[in-house]
Amino acid sequence: MLQAILIGLVAALGVLGDQMGSLYINRPIILAPLVGLIVGNLEQSIVIGASLELFFMGAVSVGAYIPPDTIVGGVLATAFALSTGRGIETAVTLAMPIALVSQAIGNLCNVFNSIILRWTDDYAAKGNYNGVVFTHWLIGMITVVRRFLLVLFAYYLGGDAVGNLINAIPEFVTNGMAAAAGLLPALGFAMLMRMTINKQNIPYYFLGFILAAYMGVPVLGVAMIGVILVLVKFNFLDKQAATEAEAVQGVSDDDDF
Known part of the structure; x- marks a missing residue:
């Protein structure tokens, strides 16, 4: 349970990457080694973090586009890959599905955030500065707590289940994912090049x-x-x-x- 809490705190730390300036602590290349320190496999976590960073390189918010949740996807994929003793192909296999599920949950929470923003407008119309600050803090805390709880319970409750699922995957599938992992960085660079x-x-x-x-x-x-x-x-x-x-x-x- 302690390990799950610490990994959840790593995900919560990643949220601050956008709240305190562009610190880039929300990227897998930073978060994965922190997970490795907790799990006890720093060397492998650095390799996984670099691979996931290339994988998610094009996952940036541009205009109205909302990218997959690279924080939760990167942290949980690294944690599951290290805890099950599997390599990069497992992390790459799990990263995108987890990121998309977390993004869907985040979109659901944004519905409630839009309601809170109405409170902000009301406080601003009344000149209530403290009320405006409170609503901003409330939205920020919802974002942090959501990722923390999602990672905590997913890792604590799903570790064994994910391990059994990974062991049940046929070898040809994992070999295919390993080959795809070599191509995905090129896709990430291509997505980045389209913008630059x-x-x-x-x-x-x-x-x-x-x-x-x-x-x-x-x-x-x-x-x-x-x-x-x-x-x-x-x-x-x-x-x-x-x-x-x-x-x-x-x-x-x-x-x-």
Whole structure:
């Protein structure tokens, strides 16, 4: 029970990733190692966290799109995979279904949140500052407590059941999931590229691809070259030129206005 409570607190901590600025503590690459410390398998949890991070890389909120719950999906998938002694393929198999179920429960809770927001409007109309603050705290606590309780009871009550279910899965299915796990990072990158790619940065994408695929430059080397290109392109090394460019940009904007 103590282990389930601690894992639930890890999920609650993940909610704060969006409440205290973009700390990225809500991502699987951060939460999975914390679960590994609790379960007692840090090394494997780091590998699982990195794999799930690639899997969920494209799961970000853009406009009206609500992504799957990567917090609950990542935490529970890691916990179940480690507790059953299975590998990455098990975590990848469980992560998305769990994330979608948690998202559905979250959408149901949002119905109640919309009612609470009406209270906020009433408090604001009356000039009741404390009432507005209370409703914001209430919605935040509902979000935190929902994930905490969901992870706690799912892990505590479903550990044995999930373990039996995983053991009953045929080997060809788990082997297929292991193969799919190698393809899913590419899908995550593709989803991310759809939001970021444009005519200005696509040459740099192909430059990185050529360096990695044909010239054997490791990922760290490609990243360092990218940092150098950013420093040069945006004149970070020439403060005077950067200042003049900002001044020209400001004058141009004023003229357009």
